[in-house]
Amino acid sequence: MTTSPMPATRTKVLLVDDHDLIRKGLRHAFERDRQFEVVGEAATAAEGVRQAGALQPDVVIMDLRLPDGSGLEATRALRKSSASMGIVVLTMYAGDDQLFGALEAGASAFVPKTAPADEVVAAARHAASSPSAFTAADLAEAMKRRLAPSGPQLSPRESQVLRLLADGMSVAGIAKQLFVSESTAKTHISKLYEKLGAANRAQALMTALRLGLLEAPDAPKF
Amino acid sequence: MTTSPMPATRTKVLLVDDHDLIRKGLRHAFERDRQFEVVGEAATAAEGVRQAGALQPDVVIMDLRLPDGSGLEATRALRKSSASMGIVVLTMYAGDDQLFGALEAGASAFVPKTAPADEVVAAARHAASSPSAFTAADLAEAMKRRLAPSGPQLSPRESQVLRLLADGMSVAGIAKQLFVSESTAKTHISKLYEKLGAANRAQALMTALRLGLLEAPDAPKF
């Protein structure tokens, strides 16, 4: 435990979040603690990585949802450039399955934005001292979620077929796309049905969507 | 324009947002301005309405996504109890179509959380003086989005058929469910394809999902 105060050099913090309000909230929280010094703010992943390179912060507070791409990518980049940097990942949704991704990307801690501001500071404190340490609870939960249910495993071929089915392709079309005979395409489709417990295209697509095996069409809301 | 400063009595502000970080950011922003005084914070819609009744704030900052229901409901309730209260609606997503809903519910302003903190304060200032005034830009955009594209209109029967298709039902099954002949079911399906520009079930389902005509299966994320 680094319980001893650090009078000379304070822990440098970089805030990466596209919401100005959140950044200001974080800054407010950190500035109340004399251990920390907020050395920069960034609203995008790219800007965050750039500033991290320039400012060499001890801890980065990283939002996962950023306008120019995933905060996971940025986290990966940061971890690659520095193994000792503390990276606290913030996420909007508490039950986010991206926890697992954050772990893989090399985050040091994972805090939902619903948590009180103090908790972010506490996580940052912890991350500054032991940057590669998720809490046991975090790990346990992530593992439980990933390993237990793990829907049906699709072969590469089946995944391709699934995506083509989602495009409304016919058997003939799929066969052409994959350079195989129609019979083969049909076999793949049948296997797909079997694994998904579906009896036809419609059920297969809906089930695949439900299991996250297929990218949701995600309307532009108009 | 109430440009004159208010030395005696300051504008009372109530913050309603389930994220502590955001609340702290807002509080920070408002406390820098001597016109305002943050008189309360609430993390839920119910608590927000309760505090609004007790504290009688001049302006309420209201998040739309709250744990115990929509901020829209709370906004409606507040507006019902007081026509003169300023209500600034905050939302996470800039292009949120809930802008329209916020307008209907009686909000005074609409600010995305990506906006700089100052803008929220500015909106609150504006809302305090003219609580029922959306900006022209807000209105124009909401109208444009609502009236212009408005995807294909499905008849009630077609919507039913669409939902049954999503369940993987066959023509015969659909006919039985709807107590009509198979011919009729087929007719509806054909009409559906026509309206959705689809040639088969798969395309119809994906298009319907993309247009928001069909509830996404939305996995429990494990």
Added chain:
DNA sequence: CCCGCCCGCATCCGCTCGCGGCAGCCGCCC
């Protein structure tokens, strides 16, 4: 009043789909 739309029903036709069965190839594990 007529026109357009939604609903319901029907027939014909050709094509596609989904199913069952079969088999070669590869990697893994005993």
Added chain:
DNA sequence: GGGCGGCTGCCGCGAGCGGATGCGGGCGGG
């Protein structure tokens, strides 16, 4: 080495699907 499971590939069959077209009734707006 031999067995086994998964991926890939192929065939034929019957049922279901999609397209085109026609008919009628009810309801609402120009």
